[in-house]
């Protein structure tokens with residue numbers, strides 16, 4: 001401790017001791033060996049991630065994350081004269097974080113020429129979730145809207161160029177006059193979110209365009225420049241539309257009704273909105289709305305599968321820092337055998353989520369192999385197989401990684417004792433955030449049913465998945481036996497009521513298959529022993545025989 005800190009630790013009544021020092025500047029790339037290894041194996045772009053990691057890890061950006069969370073967005077419905085504004089005002093820290101994301105290429109990289117764009121994007125999702133998860137929502141939706149807009153075409157063409165711009169432009173203006181644009185998604189209505197066919201918003205033809213009337217029960221990032229949405233066309237069925245927020249000379253008729261008072265995700269405004277004869281353009285075929293917008297959901301799912309890995313990493317990094325700086329019963333917490341068992345056990349869920357998420361992102365880039373550097377000739381499976389794998393594997397990753405996220409963060413919080421419950425640490429924010437990525441873009445049950453549907457309808461997805469599972473065979477007998485047992489238990493698809501059990505096992509096996517091929521021995525061995533072969537109690541740390549030194553060193 002230097003003199004300056006020591007001086008300020010002497011408070012007159014007592015001296016401050018045994019409180020870990022502030023973490024200070026960090027680097028979310030240089031200090032994360034596991035990320036570097038898995039990102040490289042997934043073909044991500046190192047330089048972009050190194051820059052983004054150094055920026056986000058700085059003490060200044062961490063402070064911005066705290067500020068953006070502390071100062072919730074404010075709904076401003078009218079101006080001083082009572083004219084409608086329908087705007088949301090955010091703290092400057094929120095804008096600063098969003099600008100950092102857009103300028104790093106978070107939403108744009110995957111759609112540029114350079115290879116590994118989706119893997120790089122996925123790693124950025126992981127990085128930003130460690131600092132401020134709320135801004136990940138508008139960044140994710142802008143990234144995900146691109147393929148739908150590109151395929152369907154939107155009148156007033158600058159949209160594609162604006163949403164892949166590296167400039168963040170929050171000004172209130174039509175897209176033609178902006179340097180960059182963001183896009184949101186408004187699907188969920190009061191009567192049903194998973195069952196989108198229950199949507200009642202109506203669309204009426206108006207020349208080349210349409211006019212929408214109805215409500216949307218959840219619409220996050222309502223200051224986006226445009227939204228993908230669904231509405232019923234008279235006699236034509238549920239159809240996908242693009243609704244610009246600003247028109248030349250006037251506001252489009254999108255009314256913000258109120259902002260949700262949410263458990264977490266505080267920096268991100270989530271609104272209830274109404275379309276009051278709002279101008280909209282049709283995307284895709286009439287009556288094929290779900291089929292059109294599902295392309296966007298396919299991409300938002302990648303982010304929701306990757307985000308929990310970032311949240312877990314942030315919680316574990318803080319827990320480790322705390323345990324290294326805190327002594328109890330004459331010994332640092334990090335040296336207490338039971339604390340080591342808990343932390344080491346948590347590492348397994350975090351690294352599994354990280355490794356699987358990036359493997360899935362690699363498939364989004366249209367590349368399935370090779371499974372590990374030097375493992376043999378690159379796999380030449382066509383893009384179609386990669387896409388089929390991405391479709392099924394993203395659902396497995398989203399389900400399992402998010403279900404693990406809540407208990408991991410809760411246990412990491414407990415490692416800080418009472419301070420884990422206090423807002424001076426990031427733990428309460430991370431805990432509040434931990435259930436969210438499981439709920440949106442297909443809640444747990446819906447994802448499990450989607451896995452069954454994909455396996456039933458897309459035989460290629462099942463084939464490529466089996467190939468991926470088989471690729472890890474022959475290394476660990478416990479894994480081989482568990483894979484055989486899964487196939488024997490479910491020779492075909494399970495009954496719907498067993499879908500969670502089936503999907504959980506499949507996700508654990510898939511995670512193990514990636515770790516066996518891509519992670520250090522201590523991680524793969526620990527994961528197979530505890531999660532695959534079941535040498536573990538129900539709770540974190542109820543383990544024995546883990547290589548705690550190697551596992552804790554991964555954090």
Ligand SMILES: Cc1cc2nc3c(=O)[nH]c(=O)nc-3n(C[C@H](O)[C@H](O)[C@H](O)COP(=O)(O)OP(=O)(O)OC[C@H]3O[C@@H](n4cnc5c(N)ncnc54)[C@H](O)[C@@H]3O)c2cc1C
Nearest residue numbers: 185186187188192193194218219220270440441443445446
């Ligand atoms: C913070 C936040 C922000 C959001 N932002 C947006 C946004 O920007 N745009 C948007 O469109 N939506 C948004 N949503 C909404 C979100 O996508 C939905 O809440 C979600 O899709 C679930 O829909 P629901 O709430 O209607 O629940 P329901 O569809 O009623 O589902 C309730 C539960 O039933 C389960 N379930 C459903 N069907 C079955 C079945 N067949 N068998 C068994 N179980 C089933 C589900 O898994 C879920 O657990 C947001 C939600 C939150 C919390």
